[in-house]
Amino acid sequence: MxxxxxxxxxxxxxxxxxxxxxxxxxxxxxxxxxxxxxxxxxxxxxxxxxxxxxxxxxxxxxxxxxIGLMVKRIEHKGHIYCTAIGDVDAAMMIGQTIHIKTNKGKIHGVITLREVSAGKLVKTLPTIEDLIVDTGLDKKQLESLGVETGTYLPFAANTCCFGERGFIFGxxxxxxxxxxxxxxxxxxxxxxxxxxxxxxxxxxxxxxxxxxxxxxxxxxxxxxxxxxxxxxxxxxxxxxxxxxxxxxxxxxxxxxxxxxxxxxxxxxxxxxxxxxxxxxxxxxxxxxxxxxxxxxxxxxxxxxxxxxxxxxxxxxxxxxxxxxxxxxxxxxxxxxxxxxxxxxxx
Missing domain, CATH: 3.40.630.10 (Zn peptidases)
Structure with a gap:
């Protein structure tokens, strides 16, 4: 089968x-x-x-x-700082897409660093504390949509089968x-x-x-x-x-x-x-x-x-x-x- x-x-x-x-x-x-x-x-x-x-x-x-991420705090400009759930490698998170689900809908975001956002070189390996989620919304807008400390930050679905040997990734x-x-x-x-x-x-x-x-x-x-x-x-x-x-x-x-x-x-x-x-x-x-x-x-x-x-x-x-x-x-x-x-x- x-x-x-x-x-x-x-x-x-x-x-x-x-x-x-x-x-x-x-x-x-x-x-x-x-x-x-x-x-x-x-x-x-x-x-x-x-x-x-x-x-x-x-x-x-x-x-x-x-494994995944959870909202730790939200800055007034809307940058979301994270806490890890499970063994999360911060370096592998940069550039990933987040789909935040709340009772009021779905919010899209990307994981980045302050240095990346400012166009600077990243010279050291990041920790979870260095990651920020950018949704394009400020703190008041996020809170009005139900985002708060403790909100889960699930990764976007991206599963695909590939290769002649039958591999799957995601x-x-x-x-x-x-x-x-x-x-x-x-x-x-x-x-x-x-x-x-x-x-x-x-x-x-x-x-x-x-x-x-x-x-x-x-x-x-x-x-x-x-x-x-x-x-x-x-x-x-x-x-x-x-x-x-x-x-x-x-x-x-x-x-x-x-x-x-x-x-x-x-x-x-x-x-x-x-x-x-x-x-x-x-x-x-x-x-x-x-x-x-x-x-x-x-x-x-x-x-x-x-x-x-x-x-x-x-x-x-x-x-x-x-x-x-x-x-x-x-x-x-x-x-x-x-x-x-x-x-x-x-």
Whole structure:
């Protein structure tokens, strides 16, 4: 089956900065509802889609939120100063387009620096405090339109498929790719054959980018036997000594900055990839982590693994991923449930 590029782009283009995931949640709810038995939202804001069964009880998680900016203060001339939500690289923000949504309409703006506006050379790398959003409006006009401290500053949608090898670029590939994978997996499991009768929870978490905040309460309530997180990871195939490539399959996380994957689940996934001849990369990295770190340390310990699609320029509006890596991640998970392990260990 081919990747549904229209749905993938719809998810990527949706507004969903941490703490404001409603638009993404609504899309996912509509798409996944026909393929599960129950859909609900917990008090944290996580969307949980349940496929009823007996055992094992499995949690599959992908976070809905993206990094972004928020209004910190507005100068009298209308320059908006920002605060970051998540890991935002200020240098990559210069020149980006902002679409501010308020109850009174949409306002367009661009991210710049005072030096750039004044025609001066920028001699040092900027910080978030140096960025300004220029909308062409003064403070009174902005406030009359509902812009204030705490207003979200979402990046403009710019998704596109390109290249002979089937790449996609845009904002929020981290982690709308994971959301798409779980939706598509739910569809295929509904139509396909599963050995046994597992109870599967497809969990679309909130606020991952600001501290893995959504995954822990959902895992605490579900109490799964084991879990797999689907996320993205840094592709470094443009570096002198690359280890994570686009187009060579998803990455199975052996370890990251805060997490060591369950050996039993990882071995199961590696065996599936080997038998089915599905490309799979292994990663052991020093920085960053996923919701798997939060799930793993909940309820006395939940064996967990992370399957991540490599992405270039992650946490920017020009992130790049391979369509084939997305499809291969779905295939691995689909095969995992043809004979899911009943019990897993760390």
């Amino acid at each position: 081919k990747v549904d590029k229209e749905l993938l782009q719809k998810l990527i283009n949706a507004f969903g900065i941490s703490g404001h995931e409603q638009e993404v949640r609504d899309i996912i709810r509509k798409e996944i509802k026909p393929y599960v038995d129950e859909v609900f939202v917990d008090r944290m804001g996580n969307l949980i889609a349940k496929r009823k069964g007996v055992a094992p009880k499995v949690m599959l998680a992908a976070h809905m939120d993206e 904002k929020a590939l981290d982690n709308r790719i994971g959301c798409y994978i779980l939706i598509e997996l739910a569809k295929r499991l509904k139509k396909g054959k599963i050995k046994g009768n597992p109870e599967i929870y497809f969990v679309f978490t909130v606020q991952e980018e600001i501290g893995l905040r959504g995954a822990r309460p959902s895992a605490f309530e579900i109490k799964p036997e084991w879990g797999v997180v689907v996320d993205t990871t840094h592709a470094n195939d443009s570096f002198p000594e690359p280890s994570r490539f686009l187009g060579k399959g998803p990455c199975l996380t052996v370890k990251d900055g805060e997490f060591i994957g369950s050996r039993s689940i990882n071995d199961w996934i590696k065996e599936i990839a080997r038998k089915q001849k599905i490309p799979l990369q292994l990663e052991a990295i020093e920085l960053g982590t996923t919701d798997a770190a939060s799930i793993q340390t909940t309820q006395g310990g939940i064996p967990s693994s992370a399957l991540c699609v490599p992405v270039r320029n992650i946490h920017t509006t020009i992130s790049v991923a391979s369509i084939s890596d997305i499809e291969n991640a779905i295939l691995i998970l689909e095969n995992l449930f043809k004979k899911p392990p009943l019990v897993c260990t760390v």
